[in-house]
Every structure is written in structure tokens, then in C-alpha cells.
Amino acid sequence: MRNDLSIVLCGRAGQGIQTVEYLLTRIFKLAGYNVFATKEYMSRIRGGTNSTEIRISSGPVRASVSRIDILIPLNQGAVQHVEKRISPQTIILAEKESIGDDFDQSKHKFIDVPFTKTASEIGNKIYSNVVAVGTIAGLFGIGLQTVSEYVKKFFSAKSDDVVQKNLAAAKEGFNFGADLIDSAKIKYDIHNDTNIKDQILLSGTEAVALGAIAGGCNFISSYPMSPSTGVLAFLARQAKDFGIIAEQAEDEIAAMNMAIGAWYAGARAMVTTSGGGFALMTEGLSLTGMLESPIVIHLAQRPGPATGLPTRTEQADLELALYSGHGEFPRIVLTPGKIEDAFYLTQKAFNLADRYQVPVFILTDQYFVDSYYNTACLDLSDINIEKHIIKTGVDYKRYKLTANGISPRGIPGFGEGLVVVDSDEHDEAGHITEDLDLRTEMVDKRLKKLELLKDETIPPELVGPEDYKNLVVCWGSTYNILREAVKKLSRDDTAFLHFKQVYPLPNETSNYLQKAQRTIIVENNATSQFAKLIKLHTGIDIKDKILKYSGLSFYVEELTERLNDLLN
Amino acid sequence: MGTQIFDIANIDIAWCPGCGNFPILKILKQAVAELGIEPTNLVMVSGIGQAAKIPHYFRTNVFNGLHGRALPAATAIKAANPALTVISESGDGDMYGEGGNHFLHTIRRNPDITNIVHNNMVYGLTKGQASPTSQKGFKTPVQVNGVFLEPFNPLAVAIALDASFVARCFAGDVEQTKEIIKKAIKHKGYALVDIFQPCLSFNKLNTYQWFKEHTYYLKDHDPFDRQQAFEKATQTDKLPLGIFYISQQKPTFEENIGTYQEKRTPLYKREPDMQKLSNLIDKFKILI
Numbered sequence: 001m002r003n004d005l006s007i008v009l010c011g012r013a014g015q016g017i018q019t020v021e022y023l024l025t026r027i028f029k030l031a032g033y034n035v036f037a038t039k040e041y042m043s044r045i046r047g048g049t050n051s052t053e054i055r056i057s058s059g060p061v062r063a064s065v066s067r068i069d070i071l072i073p074l075n076q077g078a079v080q081h082v083e084k085r086i087s088p089q090t091i092i093l094a095e096k097e098s099i100g101d102d103f104d105q106s107k108h109k110f111i112d113v114p115f116t117k118t119a120s121e122i123g124n125k126i127y128s129n130v131v132a133v134g135t136i137a138g139l140f141g142i143g144l145q146t147v148s149e150y151v152k153k154f155f156s157a158k159s160d161d162v163v164q165k166n167l168a169a170a171k172e173g174f175n176f177g178a179d180l181i182d183s184a185k186i187k188y189d190i191h192n193d194t195n196i197k198d199q200i201l202l203s204g205t206e207a208v209a210l211g212a213i214a215g216g217c218n219f220i221s222s223y224p225m226s227p228s229t230g231v232l233a234f235l236a237r238q239a240k241d242f243g244i245i246a247e248q249a250e251d252e253i254a255a256m257n258m259a260i261g262a263w264y265a266g267a268r269a270m271v272t273t274s275g276g277g278f279a280l281m282t283e284g285l286s287l288t289g290m291l292e293s294p295i296v297i298h299l300a301q302r303p304g305p306a307t308g309l310p311t312r313t314e315q316a317d318l319e320l321a322l323y324s325g326h327g328e329f330p331r332i333v334l335t336p337g338k339i340e341d342a343f344y345l346t347q348k349a350f351n352l353a354d355r356y357q358v359p360v361f362i363l364t365d366q367y368f369v370d371s372y373y374n375t376a377c378l379d380l381s382d383i384n385i386e387k388h389i390i391k392t393g394v395d396y397k398r399y400k401l402t403a404n405g406i407s408p409r410g411i412p413g414f415g416e417g418l419v420v421v422d423s424d425e426h427d428e429a430g431h432i433t434e435d436l437d438l439r440t441e442m443v444d445k446r447l448k449k450l451e452l453l454k455d456e457t458i459p460p461e462l463v464g465p466e467d468y469k470n471l472v473v474c475w476g477s478t479y480n481i482l483r484e485a486v487k488k489l490s491r492d493d494t495a496f497l498h499f500k501q502v503y504p505l506p507n508e509t510s511n512y513l514q515k516a517q518r519t520i521i522v523e524n525n526a527t528s529q530f531a532k533l534i535k536l537h538t539g540i541d542i543k544d545k546i547l548k549y550s551g552l553s554f555y556v557e558e559l560t561e562r563l564n565d566l567l568n
Numbered sequence: 569m570g571t572q573i574f575d576i577a578n579i580d581i582a583w584c585p586g587c588g589n590f591p592i593l594k595i596l597k598q599a600v601a602e603l604g605i606e607p608t609n610l611v612m613v614s615g616i617g618q619a620a621k622i623p624h625y626f627r628t629n630v631f632n633g634l635h636g637r638a639l640p641a642a643t644a645i646k647a648a649n650p651a652l653t654v655i656s657e658s659g660d661g662d663m664y665g666e667g668g669n670h671f672l673h674t675i676r677r678n679p680d681i682t683n684i685v686h687n688n689m690v691y692g693l694t695k696g697q698a699s700p701t702s703q704k705g706f707k708t709p710v711q712v713n714g715v716f717l718e719p720f721n722p723l724a725v726a727i728a729l730d731a732s733f734v735a736r737c738f739a740g741d742v743e744q745t746k747e748i749i750k751k752a753i754k755h756k757g758y759a760l761v762d763i764f765q766p767c768l769s770f771n772k773l774n775t776y777q778w779f780k781e782h783t784y785y786l787k788d789h790d791p792f793d794r795q796q797a798f799e800k801a802t803q804t805d806k807l808p809l810g811i812f813y814i815s816q817q818k819p820t821f822e823e824n825i826g827t828y829q830e831k832r833t834p835l836y837k838r839e840p841d842m843q844k845l846s847n848l849i850d851k852f853k854i855l856i
Contacts, residue, residue, distance in 0.1 A: 026854045029854045030854050030855070030856065146856075149856050150856060153856060197853070197855075198853065199853070200849060200850075200852035200853050200854075201852055201853075201854055202852055206852065210845070210848070210849060213840055213845055213848075214840070214842075214845060216839070216840050218835045218838060218840070219644065219647075219648060219835065221640075221644065238848070239825075239826070239827075240826060241841075241844055241848075242840055242841065242844065242845070243827055243835075243838055243840075244827075245647055245648075245825050245827050245835075247647075247825070249640065249673075250669050250670065250672070250673035251669060253637065253640075253669075253670075254637075254639075254640040254669070254670050254673065255640075257633060257634065257637040257640035257641045257644075258640040258641065258643060258644040259644070260633070260641060260644075261613070261631065261633075261640065261641030261642065261643070261644030261645045261648070262644040262645070262647070262648045262835075264631055264641070264644075264645060264648075265611075265644065265645040265646075265648035265649045265652065265834075265835070265836070266648055266649060266834060266835055266836025266837075267644070267648040267835040267836065268835075269644070283634060283637075284634065284637070287633060287634050287637075291633075377849065377850075377853070378849050380842060380845065380846055380849075383842070385839065385840065387836075389836060411649075411836055412608070412609075412611050412629035412645075412649070412652055413608065413609060413629075413649055413651060413652050413834070414836065415608075416608065417608070418607060418608060418627065418628060418629050418630075419629045419630075420623075420629065420630040420632075421630065421631055421632065422624070422630065422632040423616070423632060423633055423634055424632065430630065431624050431630075432621065432624050432632070
């Protein structure tokens with residue numbers, strides 16, 4: 001019997017699928033189950049077909065699978081939308097009337113559940129999504145009281161009538177689910193775990209935003225752009241409690257220049273954006289290079305070029321992050337793999353940006369920011385907010401030439417000195433200059449910081465046997481997918497190496513790669529951008545590539561199969 | 569306070585002899601000196617262009633950023649530390665052309681900053697092309713048959729957006745310009761001061777003489793009357809000077825964001841409340 005179920009809900013935008021995902025992930029967490037959820041959706045507010053995947057397991061689950069154990073299609077075309085993922089073992093819980101005539105139920109394990117009919121009897125078919133929530137909860141024998149309490153909490157801002165009807169919907173659904181288990185139509189063997197109670201359920205977006213607060217972020221200026229907006233919205237909600245200025249700028253150019261101005265005056269600022277928006281910020285990025293201004297940039301990737309696929313995922317903006325901005329200046333690119341990494345790395349990003357006066361990227365993607373799972377509670381005990389601002393003296397010079405290239409950073413209004421910064425090449429005092437010898441010194445000074453950054457990289461994480469023959473290399477959001485895929489391979493000669501810092505490339509990289517007889521790169525892009533970076537900096541050419549650029553992340557099975565094909 | 573406190577010794581000024589930027593530099597030093605603003609408490613923010621070099625000739629804090637991007641930076645500097653006096657200063661090309669979108673939205677945002685625009689109706693640093701405020705028919709190496717675009721009207725646009733303070737002056741009149749700038753700096757909220765300034769090298773049309781002949785000071789004008797202000801702003805046969813418009817009691821950006829409601833402490837002196845963060849993280853445990 002399965003100890004890991006993949007449940008997929010599929011329907012039109014506007015049918016409340018997000019509510020189902022929200023309620024079920026939280027109810028499962030509340031009941032002590034390991035839970036993972038992710039979604040794929042169309043770039044529209046109503047209609048289309050969207051799906052959400054929820055995995056429930058006895059052990060931790062943290063990646064998307066192709067397999068669907070239970071499918072709940074809520075509209076016509078929903079089954080077809082996920083057709084490639086359905087097998088003869090997939091149980092389809094649906095109402096014949098809502099999914100249309102094209103669907104041949106004799107070919108599937110079909111169980112008729114009157115979601116809409118029940119909802120209509122309660123008062124409105126709008127409640128059918130909560131009937132579905134109840135049904136899934138009933139399947140797992142989660143106490144009806146737990147479900148009811150959470151549903152009640154979720155709808156607490158609505159009228160009493162709406163709350164009561166949602167409760168009735170949940171209860172009816174719960175009975176359907178319980179019947180399916182009693183009649184043994186659905187079987188599984190998944191246990192809950194009391195330890196999960198102390199864990200937290202977190203999405204990539206939330207981890208980045210909480211990390212920013214922990215990093216002392218008190219200023220965010222951005223322009224809405226999927227899939228990055230969640231961080232701006234989260235910090236705007238917390239603005240009052242944490243004294244954060246959260247401003248929606250007129251465009252990304254303004255957003256970036258505001259953030260730079262904020263750092264200049266002593267704030268700790270960030271921007272959140274996606275590829276197209278970041279393209280507009282690159283002029284400002286170059287300004288941070290010249291001003292030696294700290295900045296934290298959350299760049300949540302989606303497929304391009306141009307508008308691309310606005311609600312989909314890709315890892316194709318690594319080179320954009322690496323090479324954007326005219327001129328030569330150092331930078332740091334961090335690429336969280338685990339959701340909890342996003343918290344710690346974003347926190348650290350503020351300290352790194354401040355210490356070295358450089359831009360620091362947090363490079364995520366749609367799959368990463370929109371996925372959730374339960375994980376150990378974030379540990380604040382080692383969190384330090386390092387401020388690198390000095391009180392200026394009368395003779396203060398913002399760009400004093402120093403041995404390591406870092407000039408102590410003053411801010412206006414703190415001390416007796418004056419703080420002069422200029423986008424032109426400048427002298428030590430910050431004033432415009434065309435002294436070409438001084439220009440050379442200033443370039444050298446800025447680039448010296450890159451040498452310091454190279455000495456403080458975050459090492460990659462090796463997962464699997466130390467005496468590997470095959471090494472699979474990845475970065476960013478593919479971590480958990482690869483982890484599960486490599487485990488499924490169950491080969492004692494294969495490990496994987498995940499980079500949560502890709503630039504400057506960690507010094508350990510060459511050693512890890514040279515030890516392998518065979519190396520394979522896994523990237524969610526078409527041109528293996530990270531493999532190119534590795535070749536540039538180590539000379540090592542990773543010849544075997546597993547790439548995907550359809551707009552979806554890898555599924556565990558797909559990655560397992562492609563790795564198997566290469567290794568066997 | 570004398571103006572010497574704002575002087576920088578031995579500087580090589582990049583402006584042409586007789587440039588209208590010289591009187592503006594002098595006026596500005598006098599204005600801030602008369603208001604008793606300390607160099608350490610003042611930030612001059614500029615973009616790129618000949619006018620945007622002014623902070624380099626001014627002993628104070630300077631943020632000389634990108635072309636057209638002075639206003640977003642100035643807004644954030646003021647928001648991060650409202651105790652600072654922030655003056656954003658650039659030319660017409662920088663502020664109304666490259667930075668046009670920021671100009672519109674900064675007015676809507678209403679930070680307590682002063683926005684001084686040196687308006688010489690031409691691009692100086694790039695050697696003589698049309699600017700957004702160039703007059704129709706103005707011939708340049710690029711607009712070879714003369715400008716046919718409608719000139720941008722910054723005052724009318726600002727008044728249409730209900731800008732907090734809108735004024736225009738002429739660099740040739742030191743006394744009145746200084747008084748207007750002082751009022752603009754003292755004004756709470758966004759203040760636009762558009763300064764007519766001749767460019768001797770590249771604008772042979774709008775000379776000192778031309779400005780003298782084509783301008784006059786507003787008389788018996790009620791700056792609180794928006795309709796009248798708009799009417800005056802759209803007048804083009806003779807160009808009025810003076811304070812066109814003052815919006816009544818508009819809350820500033822720094823007031824609206826709420827960050828300083830309880831305490832005035834600038835952001836650099838603040839620390840996040842880790843206990844609150846811990847409590848927030850606990851909410852993700854999803855307990856009823």
C-alpha cells in the first residue's frame with residue numbers, strides 16, 4: 001500500500017482551487033502529516049485550467065511528482081489537462097456532470113462524488129471546493145472537528161451564514177471521504193507524526209520574505225510582476241509590525257533607484273522582481289557597482305524571452321544575473337534549493353551586501369516561490385544583523401583607497417563628515433574626476449572586493465556516497481526534486497552536488513568535479529547556463545546534460561528516468 | 569550663516585563662461601545659508617547633465633545618480649531619514665525627458681523634497697539637441713527642420729496632478745529666485761521650482777534678453793486657486809514667473825507610509841524586533 005499519495009485538483013481559475021490548496025495543506029499540517037504542495041496555473045484571472053498538486057506522506061516529501069494517485073477534476077477539460085500524468089491506477093473523484101461527456105469513465109478508476117450537487121443543496125455551487133476539502137480530509141480520517149475548526153478560522157471574516165454553509169460543505173464532503181475508506185475503495189498506509197506539530201509549513205515566497213525581515217530589511221520598493229510579487233505583498237502586510245517601508249514604484253527603474261537611495265541614507269533595502277522587470281533594473285544595478293552600494297535583489301525567474309510564460313517556471317536568468325549591468329563590478333548570486341535555505345540565505349544576503357558594498361542576488365523561480373512543505377522551525381539563535389555603517393569624521397572620504405578595497409561606508413546625517421557618491425568615475429571624496437590614473441586605481445579597488453568574495457563562498461552540498469563515480473550537478477530549485485530522484489535510482493556510485501551559491505563559484509567546485517568519472521548537469525533551461533559558468537571558471541566541461549524548458553519544473557519520475565537512461 | 573560653508577576650494581567647474589548655472593549655484597548657496605541648513609544635514613540629489621553637476625560644486629552630502637533617476641533616489645533618502653533636507657536638482661532633459669515617469673509619480677507620492685529644474689530648453693552636455701521643453705521651430709543638429717513636438721509644460725502637468733508646490737523663476741533674477749527657492753525648501757511636501765536658464769553655447773534663441781522680454785511676475789495671483797494657477801501655467805505668449813500653486817495641507821509620503829507615526833527615529837538607528845519575528849514564524853506552525 002502506498003505511504004505517499006499525490007492528490008491533484010484541477011479546475012478553472014476562479015473555482016477556488018487556491019482555497020482548496022490553502023485549506024488542505026494547513027489541515028494536513030495541523031493533523032501532523034508531511035505535506036508538499038505546488039501549483040501550475042495559466043496567466044489569467046478567470047477560466048483556463050489550473051492544477052495544484054498536494055502530496056501527503058509518512059516521510060518528508062518536498063518535490064513534485066508526475067504520478068497522480070487521486071485526481072479531483074472540477075471542470076470540463078480538467079482530466080485532459082493532466083492526461084499525461086494519469087495512469088490506470090489513478091483514482092478519479094468527480095461528478096460526471098461537471099467534467100463533461102468527452103471523458104470515458106470506463107477507462108479509469110472513476111468514483112462519482114456529487115461535489116456540486118451537494119454544494120447546490122447547501123445553497124450555492126460555490127461551496128463545491130470546500131466539499132472537496134472535506135472529502136480529502138475524510139479520506140485521511142482527520143477529525144471532523146479539526147477540519148471544521150480550520151474552515152471556520154479561514155472564513156472568519158465572512159458572514160455567519162457563509163461560515164455555516166462552508167462548515168456544512170466540509171461535513172458532507174468529510175462523510176463522502178470516510179465512506180470511501182470504509183468501503184475500501186481507496187487504500188493507503190500513511191501515518192501522521194506528532195513531531196510535525198512543531199514544524200512550520202512554509203512557501204518559497206514566505207521564506208524569502210521572512211529572511212529579509214531577519215536580515216533587517218526595512219525598505220522594499222518594487223513593481224508587481226509574477227512570480228515575484230508575493231515577497232512585496234508579504235512585507236507590505238508586515239510593514240507596520242516591523243517598521244518596513246514597502247512601496248510600489250511606478251516602474252522597476254524607480255524601484256531600483258529608490259532602493260539604492262534608501263541604502264545611501266542608511267536603510268537596508270531590497271527589490272523583488274522577475275526577468276523582464278529586472279531587465280529594467282540593470283541600469284540601477286550598474287549604479288550600485290559604481291556607487292559601491294549594497295542592494296539585495298530577489299529575482300524570481302519565469303520563462304522568457306520578453307513576456308514569455310508569465311506564470312511558469314525556468315532557470316534561464318542565471319546569465320542575466322551574472323552579466324547584467326554595464327561595466328565591471330563584483331556581485332554575489334545565491335540560489336536557494338531548500339525552502340529553509342531561502343530564509344537563511346536572504347538573511348545573510350543583507351549582511352554580505354552591507355559588508356562588501358555589492359549587489360547580492362537571491363535567484364529563485366516560480367516553482368520555488370509557489371511550493372510549500374513542512375520543515376523544522378526556523379532557528380533565529382545564530383541570526384545576526386551586521387551593520388557596516390560608520391560614524392563619519394570631518395575629513396571623511398567615501399571612497400578612501402584601502403588595502404582590501406572596502407572603504408568604510410558613512411551615511412548622511414551621521415557624524416561630522418559629508419557623504420558624496422557619484423555615478424561618474426570619482427575621486428576618494430566621491431567627486432567627479434577624469435584623472436585616468438585614479439580611474440585605474442578605482443577599478444582595481446572595486447574589483448579587489450571580488451577576491452574577498454571568493455574567499456567567503458558557501459560550499460556546495462554533496463548528497464550521496466563520498467566515493468561517487470557519477471556526479472550530478474544542480475543549483476537552485478531543483479535540489480529536492482533531484483534528491484528524491486537520486487534516492488530512487490538507489491545506486492551506490494552516484495551522488496549529487498547542489499550549489500546554493502553559484503557566483504563567485506565556490507573554490508571546492510573543481511575538486512568535487514575532478515573526483516567524478518562522469519558528471520551530469522541538471523538545469524531548468526535550454527543552454528545549461530551553470531555548466532557554462534563552471535567551464536569558464538574551472539575549465540571542466542560537463543558533457544551530459546539534462547535540461548527542461550517547457551515552462552514546468554522537473555517531475556521526480558522524469559528526472560529519475562533521464563538519469564537512468566544516461567547511467568545505464 | 570555665510571555661504572562660504574558650502575564652498576569647495578580649488579574646483580574645476582565644467583560649465584561654459586556665462587552659463588545660467590552659475591547664478592543658480594550662487595542663489596542656492598545663499599538660500600540654504602539663509603535658512604540655516606547645515607551642510608551635514610543637506611543632501612543634494614542629481615541625475616546627469618550640465619545642471620546635474622551642481623552638487624559637485626557644493627560642499628554638502630551628494631547623491632549624483634543616473635540620468636533621469638534623481639527623484640526616486642531623493643524620495644527614498646528622505647523616507648529613510650526624514651531629518652535630512654533633500655534637494656533634487658537636474659536639467660529639463662533629465663527631469664522631464666529621461667525621468668518623465670518619475671516626475672509624474674513623485675508628484676503623486678508627495679515626498680517632502682525640493683525639486684529644482686534648470687530649464688534651458690536644450691541639451692547642453694550632449695551638445696545642442698532639443699529637450700522636452702524646446703520651443704517649436706527650434707533647429708538643432710538632430711531636429712534639422714526645427715522642433716515640431718509640442719513643448720512639455722511641467723507646471724501645467726504638476727498642477728494637473730495637484731502638486732504640493734509649483735513655482736517658476738528666472739536665473740537672471742537672483743533676489744526673487746532665492747526667495748522662491750527658500751519658500752520651496754520650507755514648504756512641507758513636494759515642491760517644484762522650474763528655473764529658466766539661458767544656455768549660451770547651444771541655445772541662441774532663448775537668451776538672457778529673450779527671457780527678460782518674454783517673462784513677467786505674477787501679480788494679484790492666489791496660489792491656492794488651482795484653476796487660476798492652471799490658466800497661468802498654460803499661458804505661452806508671455807511666461808509668468810512666481811509661485812503658481814500651493815496645494816492645501818497635503819500629507820507627505822513620509823507621513824503616509826506610517827513608519828514615523830510612533831517615533832521619528834531614522835531607519836539606520838532601528839533594529840528589527842526579533843521576538844516579533846519569532847512570533848510571526850510560529851504562526852506558520854498552523855495551530856488553532
